[in-house]
Amino acid sequence: SQQGEEDPQALSIQEGENATMNCSYKTSINNLQWYRQNSGRGLVHLILIRSNEREKHSGRLRVTLDTSKKSSSLLITASRAADTASYFCATEVHNFNKFYFGSGTKLNVKP
């Protein structure tokens, strides 16, 4: 079974609005990462948050991690049409050196 699950599966917003995506996972993790995938392309790393961190920022991205609830959220502020893509969370599980991906949130930012 997959380690991470994103919610919602799809999100459509207007340019300038904020977009929030959530990720839930099942077991203890070393870290959680968010990736972006443009249509027909490979995944690109956005941000990593370690299990002992609660919040992290990178430009317009803000990630939170709640290990007690086994969940994370990705906030994209002031979205742009160019942010249209699928976003995936990935968890690195203790002692396994493997990365497990969720099924993704498809974000559509309308100009």
Add this chain to the structure above:
Amino acid sequence: NAGVTQTPKFQVLKTGQSMTLQCAQDMNHNSMYWYRQDPGMGLRLIYYSASEGTTDKGEVPNGYNVSRLNKREFSLRLESAAPSQTSVYFCASDPVAGVSGELFFGEGSRLTVL
């Protein structure tokens, strides 16, 4: 600097045929991975290699074999392709397994099995 390069980008096979997907990285990374991506399923780990000379199974290894030829190259072989293996395959690498880092992905290989 090419990063992670996958070949071929597209392939159509008939059921029962065999083929090898090639992956090479030029970043001197120790760890390499093969994932498959199916609609609505996200990415699922097929096999990974923590370092040259080692390989291990992921979530969905059945029907696949891998070879870590050297530090740069990690190939994925389908011995007898089945329609259920129609998917997009991604190779990825990261600097050191077990040290939290990011994955670098190739552009994908789109495989159709008829």
